[in-house]
Amino acid sequence: MERVTITDTAASLVEKLRSRHGPLMFHQSGGCCDGSSPMCFPLGDFLTGPSDVLLGTVAGCEFWMSASQFAYWSHTHLTVDVVPGRGSGFSVEAPEGLRFLIRSRLFTDAETEELQPVTPG
Numbered sequence: 001m002e003r004v005t006i007t008d009t010a011a012s013l014v015e016k017l018r019s020r021h022g023p024l025m026f027h028q029s030g031g032c033c034d035g036s037s038p039m040c041f042p043l044g045d046f047l048t049g050p051s052d053v054l055l056g057t058v059a060g061c062e063f064w065m066s067a068s069q070f071a072y073w074s075h076t077h078l079t080v081d082v083v084p085g086r087g088s089g090f091s092v093e094a095p096e097g098l099r100f101l102i103r104s105r106l107f108t109d110a111e112t113e114e115l116q117p118v119t120p121g
Contacts, residue, residue, distance in 0.1 A: 002113055005057040007081045010058075017093060028055075
């Protein structure tokens with residue numbers, strides 16, 4: 001059972017961005033500058049640490065979240081999607097006139113039993 005997935009449309013945008021920026025990674029924003037959006041960075045531009053957890057990989061990109069935020073989201077399946085609009089200036093999709101967002105749903109009891117532990121940074 002995966003904790004995070006990505007839509008085909010968002011995966012296509014990731015491929016386009018990867019061709020420009022090289023390897024990428026996601027970090028789920030905790031609500032500071034851009035609400036609660038998944039932020040996409042060139043790999044290594046956002047440093048993760050022991051206060052972050054690795055939720056999985058989407059479109060070849062690691063997807064991270066702070067451990068404190070994960071405490072609230074641990075029961076939730078996340079799907080990275082993309083919509084028209086201007087996201088954060090910190091996330092690499094901002095100049096495209098698109099922004100990544102999270103769609104979520106609660107895990108079922110059966111799915112919860114299949115979940116693997118998250119990996120701390």
